[in-house]
Amino acid sequence: MVSARQLEILSTVIEVGTTARAAELLGVSQPAVSNMIRHTEDLVGFPLFMREHGRLTPTKEALHIAQEAQHLFMQQNRIDNIIDELRGGTIGRLSVIATPSVGHGILPRILGQFIKTRPKLQLSIELGSQDEIIRKLGSGQADLGLSITPPRHSAVSVREIANGQLMCVCPAEHELALQEVVSISNLNHVSHISYAARTPLGQMIDTLFSERGLERRYFCEVRHTATALEMVRNGLGVALVDSFAVIGSRGENIAARPTKPTLPLKLYGLTSNMFPTTNLTMQFQQFLADYLEPHGGSGPDDGDL
Amino acid sequence: MVSARQLEILSTVIEVGTTARAAELLGVSQPAVSNMIRHTEDLVGFPLFMREHGRLTPTKEALHIAQEAQHLFMQQNRIDNIIDELRGGTIGRLSVIATPSVGHGILPRILGQFIKTRPKLQLSIELGSQDEIIRKLGSGQADLGLSITPPRHSAVSVREIANGQLMCVCPAEHELALQEVVSISNLNHVSHISYAARTPLGQMIDTLFSERGLERRYFCEVRHTATALEMVRNGLGVALVDSFAVIGSRGENIAARPTKPTLPLKLYGLTSNMFPTTNLTMQFQQFLADYLEPHGGSGPDDGDL
DNA sequence: ACCATTCTATAACCCTCAGTTATTTGGTGA
DNA sequence: TCACCAAATAACTGAGGGTTATAGAATGGT
Incomplete structure (x- = not known):
């Protein structure tokens, strides 16, 4: 009227x-x-x-x-x-579910950066397995999944957020820390901490080793990179850890070295295509990509944290 | 935007x-x-x-x-x-200030009718002298003044709302009630209740009498028509009362007769021209006029209430 | 496999209405 | 009476919200 x-x-x-x-x-x-x-x-x-x-x-x-x-x-x-x-993107709700490797390491740190400029944001962080990620995305309970293993599932779309690689992590004073690049065959001669065969990382590493005719030997089996890192930090051995986990961790007393051959992997952003992807989710993926881009490859300078 | x-x-x-x-x-x-x-x-x-x-x-x-x-x-x-x-006009505030003659008689009754269709209305009724009416209007504390004597004052505009006349009011069984029309000279031969010389009505009646070479005699002096009516109702005498007061009163046991000569008077609506007159005020004036119009003149049928 | 249906999008046109400038009217005060 | 100020009027313009007609994509029924 x-x-x-x-x-x-x-x-x-x-x-x-x-x-x-x-x-x-x-x-x-x-x-x-x-x-x-x-x-x-x-x-x-x-x-x-x-x-x-x-x-x-x-x-x-x-x-x-x-x-x-x-x-x-x-x-x-x-x-x-x-x-x-x-x-x-300064208001809204962002619910992220990540595999523990990512969720323990970089995610809290980067989210911390992200919300600095968006104080009104409501956040939800969850850790879960591949399957759980898929389920939460599919049901609309999460906006974004983060994983280093891309699922093939019709209901989620996958975006490559960043490139990384497996890094060899050892105590700063460890003999391997003297090398700029660590050959993966060396791992079989030191106390090697690795992943259960069931875990995505375990399978990935298994594949890499067997492709090169190597056997993967390790004295300790863990499930998460965070655990492996913690053990390394305490001088219990060396481990292969994805570079994203390394970036996220505090770097005291440990050294990270690229491997020979390089073991590339990617960080994937997963969104449901049952629901519209929010602006905010897109922004966070971009933020992640921007944040990780300089840390991306295996520049020798990235070795010491 | x-x-x-x-x-x-x-x-x-x-x-x-x-x-x-x-x-x-x-x-x-x-x-x-x-x-x-x-x-x-x-x-x-x-x-x-x-x-x-x-x-x-x-x-x-x-x-x-x-x-x-x-x-x-x-x-x-x-x-x-x-x-x-x-x-x-179903919401708003209507503040009316009237002379007691009008305010005691018709005003409550008509306002009652008026708000029936406007239940959300906020009302204020006040009684006051001419001077008080002018003052309240001028200060914006009242929207509408009602009086039977038109003030000559630059700050108020006057509207004639209805025509009336002075009626002779007596107990139903009174000798004067037998006449269709009461000659005012008769009043001097019965117990006549009239108004103090200071009151507007007193002055008005005084003028009317003296114009016709009559002396106004009365045994009781009151200030308000309401008082006079009450006395008549109790059989204490007869009185001249404006027809508006008669319309407003309960008519049991009293008779009202037009006079000879007819003593016309008008009901005036007074509004300040310092402030805009609300729609609602205009509507109420019209409502009053419509309500009083059929009662207006001195049809013989209006005599008995 | 195909057709009918349903939904969104595009194209080309129209017209009302909020806006414009230029000017007139009305009121007040020096 | 003139100068000034505020509101109103007149005549025009442009953009936006509307129109019809139609195309294109997906769905569902037989």
């Missing part, structure tokens, strides 16, 4: 007293204001201003309407702000 | 699921909806719907915005309702 613009003009005229000043305020010409008021009066069916002595004085009705209109303007502003924030 | 119309269309599409049904709902064509959504997406800078399988499914962001927009629509509706009610 009566438009927001009409209420805006009405309010402004009441506020500043004359059509000319209102027009100035609103950035339009004086006749525009004059016409709009007349038009609005026709519309509502009763006078909004008394014309006397060549001036406009608002009627009680007009004052009443202008009063109410303030609430409308509030809501308008509110919505505009919300849209701004949605565009900027 | 983003218009109410855009939000309306967005919400509707989300609600009903397809552009075609939304268009139908909104009473526009399907392309109008389609274009508007595209336009809105350009405006906000992020997608509001996923186009897949030839269908639109809203993004989380769109749902969020639509959610918020509901509040806006509420306010819109609220304002439209308020305007309707202001137009219909």
Whole structure:
């Protein structure tokens, strides 16, 4: 019925007293204001201003309407702000589920960076297996899955977020730390901490070794890179760890070296294609990619953390 | 930034699921909806719907915005309702100040009728002298003054609301009740209740009598018609009372007769011209006029109440 | 496999309405 | 009476929200 613009003009005229000043305020010409008021009066069916002595004085009705209109303007502003924030990704909910390797290492650190500029964000971080990731994504309970093994599943789309590689991690004073590049065959001659055959990382490493006719020997079997790292940190041995986990960890007393041959792997971002991917999710993936890009390859300088 | 119309269309599409049904709902064509959504997406800078399988499914962001927009629509509706009610005079504040003659008699009765169709109205009734009426009107504390003596004052404008006359009121069994018309000279031969010389009614009647070479004799002097009426009702005598007071009173056991000569008077509506007169005030004046119009003159049938 | 149906998107056109500039009218005060 | 200021009017413009007609993609029934 009566438009927001009409209420805006009405309010402004009441506020500043004359059509000319209102027009100035609103950035339009004086006749525009004059016409709009007349038009609005026709519309509502009763006078909004008394014309006397060549001036406009608002009627009680007009004052009443202008009063109410303030609430409308509030809501308008509110919505505009919300849209701004949605565009900027500064509000919303971001639910990430990651494999433990990623979720323990880089994820908390990078999320910490991410929310620094988005304090209103509501976060959810969860760790889970491949299957759990798929399930949470499919049911809409999570926005983004992070994994270093890409699932082949019709309901999720996969994006390569960053390139990394397996790094050999050892105590800083370890003999292997003297080498710039560690040959994987060396691992069989030291106390090697590795992964259960069932785990994705275990399978991946198994494949790599057997492709090169090597046997994977290790004295300790763990499930997560975080565990392996912790053991290395305590001087219990050396381990192959994905570079993402290394980036995320505190680097005291441990050295990370690229391997020969290099064992490339990728960090994958997983989103459901049953649900629309939020803006925010896209932004976080990009943020991740940007953050990890310089750490990406196996520059020799990345060795010591 | 983003218009109410855009939000309306967005919400509707989300609600009903397809552009075609939304268009139908909104009473526009399907392309109008389609274009508007595209336009809105350009405006906000992020997608509001996923186009897949030839269908639109809203993004989380769109749902969020639509959610918020509901509040806006509420306010819109609220304002439209308020305007309707202001137009219909069903909301607002009506403050009436009347001389006691009017304020005791017809005013409560008529106001009772008036608010029957306007239950949300906020009322204020006050009684006061001419001077007080002028003052309250001038200070904006009252919207409408009612009086049977028109003030000559620049700050109030006067409207004649109804015609009436002085009526001779006596107990139903009184000798004067036998006459259809009572000659005012008769009053000097019965127990006559009249008004103090200071009161407007006293002055008015004084003038009438002296114009006809009569002396106004009375055994009892009161200030208000209500008092006079009450006395008549209790058989204490007869009185001249304006017809408005008679209409307002309960008519048991009393008779009202026109006089010879007729003593015309008018009910005046007084409004300040320092402040705009509200719609509602105008309506109430009209209501009064309509209500009193049939009772107006001195038809013989109006005699017995 | 194909056709009918349903939905979105595009194209080309239209018209109302909020805006413009230029000017007039009305009121007040020096 | 003139100068000044505010509101109103007139005549015009452009953009946006609308139209019809139609194309293109996906779904479902026989």
